[in-house]
Amino acid sequence: MLAGFRAFFAASVLxxxxxxxxxxxxxxxxxxxxxxxxxxxxxxGNANTWWGQAEGRYARGHQPRVGAVLAFASxxxxxxxxxxxxSKVVSDREILLTHANWSYRGGIERDVRAxxxxxxxxxxxxxxxxxxxxxxxxxxxxxNGFIYADEPATIDxxxxxxxxxxxxxxxIRSAF
Numbered sequence: 001m002l003a004g005f006r007a008f009f010a011a012s013v014l015x016x017x018x019x020x021x022x023x024x025x026x027x028x029x030x031x032x033x034x035x036x037x038x039x040x041x042x043x044x045g046n047a048n049t050w051w052g053q054a055e056g057r058y059a060r061g062h063q064p065r066v067g068a069v070l071a072f073a074s075x076x077x078x079x080x081x082x083x084x085x086x087s088k089v090v091s092d093r094e095i096l097l098t099h100a101n102w103s104y105r106g107g108i109e110r111d112v113r114a115x116x117x118x119x120x121x122x123x124x125x126x127x128x129x130x131x132x133x134x135x136x137x138x139x140x141x142x143x144n145g146f147i148y149a150d151e152p153a154t155i156d157x158x159x160x161x162x163x164x165x166x167x168x169x170x171x172i173r174s175a176f
Contacts, residue, residue: 029108034100035083039069039149048074048081051144059148062122064095068146070114070123075142084128086146087111093121103131 032047043053051071054060064070064086072082084099088111096111103109109131117140118125124145130137 028106029100030106031083031099031101034108035069035085038098039067039085041069041147041149043147046080047072047083048079050081050083050147054147060145061148062124062145063092064089064123064146065148067149069149070095070097070126070146071144072126073142073144077139078141082141084114092116097128102128107131 032043032045032050035041035047036043041050041054041058043050043057045053050069051060051073054071066086066089068086070084070086072078072084074081082099082102084097084102086095087098088096090096090113093116095114097114098108098110099112100106100108102112109129112129113136114126114128115136116123116125117127122145124143125140126143127136127140129135
């Protein structure tokens with residue numbers, strides 16, 4: 001009977017270790033895959049590489065357009081940068097963004113306010129609405145500019161999120 005308990009315990013520990021060995025971000029939606037899906041811009045890798053990768057493949061610039069992706073640069077608070085799709089142009093210094101993993105880990109935010117606070121009105125320094133405080137964030141964020149998609153994608157489509165299950169396999173589920 002003791003041997004049976006030990007075998008059960010060992011199997012339980014093994015199963016539990018498989019659960020905790022899955023990377024924490026396995027089921028968390030990241031900004032880059034979300035931006036790629038909603039904008040149609042086929043760039044892969046960390047957000048801070050998008051601006052460079054877009055050179056020669058997509059038009060880039062400093063004027064917001066609906067469907068364009070705002071590429072944030074690396075900074076101390078954002079070591080891998082950030083990307084967000086422009087969902088509406090309010091004025092030359094204010095836009096609405098649709099993006100993932102900004103205010104809340106893995107969360108999607110649609111039509112959140114972003115303002116250009118750069119000295120030259122070129123969207124190289126941006127403040128973005130931040131959910132936990134219910135307003136514009138307290139810091140500005142460096143940005144490279146906008147990457148323009150060929151055609152804006154529909155942002156109301158379901159988002160596919162990879163999710164890890166206890167059995168060790170990955171499944172795709174519609175999250176939103």
